Amino acid sequence: MSALAGVLATAAAMAIGVYLVAAMDAAASRGLGIGGAVALPLRRGLALFLRPRARTEHPDAEAWALAPAALAGLAAVGLATIPLAPGLSVADVSAGIVLFGAAMALVMVAAFLQGWAPNSIHPMIAGYRFVAQALSYEMPLALVLIGAALPAESLSVGAIVESQAHLWNAIRQPLGMPLFLVAVAGLAFWGPLALPEGEDLAGGTSAEISGAARLAWRVARLMVLVAGAAMTAAVFLGGWHGPWLPGPAWSILKTVAVLGLLVWARHRFVRVPIERFVWVSWVVLIPLALLDVFLAGAQALWAAP
Amino acid sequence: MIVDALGWLLGAGSVLCAWRVFRADSMVRAAYWLLAAFVGVGMILVLLTAQFLGLVLILMMAGEMTIMAVFMVMFMMNPAGLNPMQMVHQHRASIVAGVTAFIGLTAVALLAPFPERPVPPGAAVTRETGMELLGDSMVIFETAAVALLATMIGAVALAARRGRHGDAYEGSVPPAMDPEEGA
Numbered sequence: 060m061s062a063l064a065g066v067l068a069t070a071a072a073m074a075i076g077v078y079l080v081a082a083m084d085a086a087a088s089r090g091l092g093i094g095g096a097v098a099l100p101l102r103r104g105l106a107l108f109l110r111p112r113a114r115t116e117h118p119d120a121e122a123w124a125l126a127p128a129a130l131a132g133l134a135a136v137g138l139a140t141i142p143l144a145p146g147l148s149v150a151d152v153s154a155g156i157v158l159f160g161a162a163m164a165l166v167m168v169a170a171f172l173q174g175w176a177p178n179s180i181h182p183m184i185a186g187y188r189f190v191a192q193a194l195s196y197e198m199p200l201a202l203v204l205i206g207a208a209l210p211a212e213s214l215s216v217g218a219i220v221e222s223q224a225h226l227w228n229a230i231r232q233p234l235g236m237p238l239f240l241v242a243v244a245g246l247a248f249w250g251p252l253a254l255p256e257g258e259d260l261a262g263g264t265s266a267e268i269s270g271a272a273r274l275a276w277r278v279a280r281l282m283v284l285v286a287g288a289a290m291t292a293a294v295f296l297g298g299w300h301g302p303w304l305p306g307p308a309w310s311i312l313k314t315v316a317v318l319g320l321l322v323w324a325r326h327r328f329v330r331v332p333i334e335r336f337v338w339v340s341w342v343v344l345i346p347l348a349l350l351d352v353f354l355a356g357a358q359a360l361w362a363a364p
Numbered sequence: 365m366i367v368d369a370l371g372w373l374l375g376a377g378s379v380l381c382a383w384r385v386f387r388a389d390s391m392v393r394a395a396y397w398l399l400a401a402f403v404g405v406g407m408i409l410v411l412l413t414a415q416f417l418g419l420v421l422i423l424m425m426a427g428e429m430t431i432m433a434v435f436m437v438m439f440m441m442n443p444a445g446l447n448p449m450q451m452v453h454q455h456r457a458s459i460v461a462g463v464t465a466f467i468g469l470t471a472v473a474l475l476a477p478f479p480e481r482p483v484p485p486g487a488a489v490t491r492e493t494g495m496e497l498l499g500d501s502m503v504i505f506e507t508a509a510v511a512l513l514a515t516m517i518g519a520v521a522l523a524a525r526r527g528r529h530g531d532a533y534e535g536s537v538p539p540a541m542d543p544e545e546g547a
Contacts, residue, residue, distance in 0.1 A: 119393070154490055157419040161406075164426035168396065171430055175392055190430055197427065214416070214490060 065149035069139050076138075076285035077278055079315065083322045107277075110270040115177045123176035127275040130169040134282035136162040141289045142217045144299045144306035155216035156204045159290060163200065166246055166283060167193040170255060170264060173276065177267040185263030188333050189248065189255040195340035196245035196252075202348035203235040203242075206355035207294045210362070216290075220298030227297040231358070234351040236295040238344060243287030243321070245336075247280050250325030254333045288317040371411050378404030389448040391440065395433035399425055413483045416490040 081100035085091055091099060140155040142148030152158055167190060174186020208214055210231065211222035219228075229236045244252045248264075256263045268276060292298060292313035299306030331339075381401035388394040402425040409418030440449070452458070483489060497505050 119390075122393070122396075152415060154415045154419055157416055157423065161419045161423040161426070164423045167430055168399065168426055171392075171433075172396070187434065190434060194427070194431075 065139065069135050069149050073135060073138060073282050073285060076289075076314070076318070077281040080281050080284060080318050080322065083319060084325065087322050087326050104274055107269075107274040108271050110273075112270040112272050113267055115179050115267050118178050119172075119176040122172045123272075126169050126173035126176060127272065127279045129172070130166060130279035131275070131282050133162040133165050133169060134279065134286045137283070137286035138289055140216055141286075141293045141310075142220065142298070143310045145217065145221070147307065148217065151217060152215070154214045156208055156214050156219070156294070159216070159286075160201055160204060163246055163283075163287075164197065167197075169279075170248070173264045174255065179267045181260045181262070181266040182264050185255040185257070185260050185266070188257075188260070189264070191333060191337055192245055192248070192252065192254055195337045195344075196242040199238045199340070199344045199348040200242035200246075202345070202352050203232075203238045204294065206232055206235055206348075206352045209352070209355040209359045212359070216293055220293050220300070223297040224300055227295065227300075229295040229297075232295075232351055232355050234347050234354075236291065238348050238351065239287075239291055239295060240317075240321070240324075241344065243284065243291060244324065246287055247284035249280070249284055249321060251328040251330055252336065253325075253330060254336065257330060284321060285314075285318065288321060289314045291317045367411050371408055374404045374408050374411070378402075378408070386452055388451060391436040391449075391451070392433045394451055395429045395436070399429035402429070413485075413487070413489055414493075416493055 078100060081104075082096045085099040086093075086096035089095070089099070136150075137159050139149035140152065140159050142151065150158070170189040170193070171186045174182040174184075174189060177183075207219055207228050210228070211219040213219065213222075223231075241252070244250055248255050254263075256265055260266065265273060265276060289310075292310060296313045296317070297309075298313070299310045301309035301312075304312070378401045381397050381404065384397040385394050385401070388397055403422050406418040406422040406425070409415075409421060412418075
């Protein structure tokens with residue numbers, strides 16, 4: 060795939076994915092029909108786009124402009140590593156999950172800058188809060204990805220999908236997918252883990268932005284969610300494997316299903332306090348993720364000839 | 365050809381970002397300029413077909429630079445790191461250290477005999493790295509890893525508010541606002 064086609068394909072997939080999440084969320088939160096749910100994100104997006112941008116006193120203007128662009132770019136890098144069908148990916152790199160992990164680690168920088176740049180108290184606390192949150196979900200994220208890579212004996216996302224031809228990782232490693240979904244919600248600060256956007260911080264990282272900047276930040280966060288959902292579908296739900304339908308259709312259907320699950324979770328669960336999340340993460344989730352890696356390693360050794 | 369051009373570009377970009385570290389007037393900016401320099405170095409490693417090492421460098425540095433910024437803000441008692449501040453000090457010593465390090469590294473780069481073995485495309489470099497780390501050198505790396513892990517657990521145990529002897533705040537008194545009163 061040529062470079063330009065790759066960029067265009069990633070951008071198109073991201074745009075469709077983000078719009079789909081926004082529409083699903085509109086349908087779930089307002090009980091709208093299909094027509095209303097499809098129209099609402101467009102209306103609200105346009106309204107945001109046309110509103111004037113807010114200013115603060117002595118902001119770090121470069122960092123403020125960089126943050127949403129960096130977040131969107133990192134999400135696009137993450138999505139580009141994921142193949143739709145054998146060989147059909149934008150960036151088919153041999154260390155695919157490490158590239159995904161590196162992009163998702165830099166999300167912390169983008170979110171921290173977004174909170175720090177406006178030179179304002181609530182976003183700044185939100186930025187520090189996101190660092191605490193990120194340090195809590197990063198370990199489970201990295202560990203369950205390593206666990207998923209073990210049966211494939213490869214760091215390439217394509218090889219990990221290929222290794223699930225007979226049994227999905229979601230079944231082979233039952234701990235992996237729930238932990239990964241928690242990490243994805245944390246990455247995009249979505250639903251119960253939308254703590255850096257909390258009302259207790261007057262909107263947190265979004266407190267001082269309006270207009271196009273607010274729209275860009277919201278879209279970038281949804282892009283991270285889409286990349287995380289696509290990775291879940293590829294690494295835990297067998298990607299393109301499935302009967303009757305062609306491979307890419309299965310990849311897309313599974314990604315949409317994961318996004319639906321995340322939208323449902325947003326409306327089903329309340330936000331958790333950051334202290335409790337950090338505690339649960341370090342005391343419960345990280346040991347569970349370690350257990351996941353040990354079990355996956357034992358299985359791989361047992362299966363080895 | 366294009367790899368060479370990218371390598372030079374990334375190298376120049378990394379040096380530029382590293383220079384900006386010392387021109388920044390805030391700890392967060394300095395930390396993230398340093399991160400940008402490291403990302404450039406990581407990408408050069410990727411160009412040298414050490415994909416795994418390059419990407420892991422970027423992955424680790426993202427978290428480390430943020431933590432470094434948070435710690436610097438905490439230790440500097442600069443409210444939240446928002447106020448501009450002078451980031452360079454001890455000029456004479458740092459100039460000597462910088463010039464010495466530059467001469468040393470340049471001498472190594474120019475004088476050391478580097479092996480002339482281009483990695484063939486498609487070589488299993490990640491596998492070979494893993495074999496090196498967990499093969500002959502495993503005892504060294506595992507010793508270092510366990511020592512680091514023990515240090516981290518120890519640091520967390522020391523810093524934790526709740527310990528074996530109860531809450532750390534129990535029995536402690538808040539610092540007095542008036543120095544006379546506290547005496």
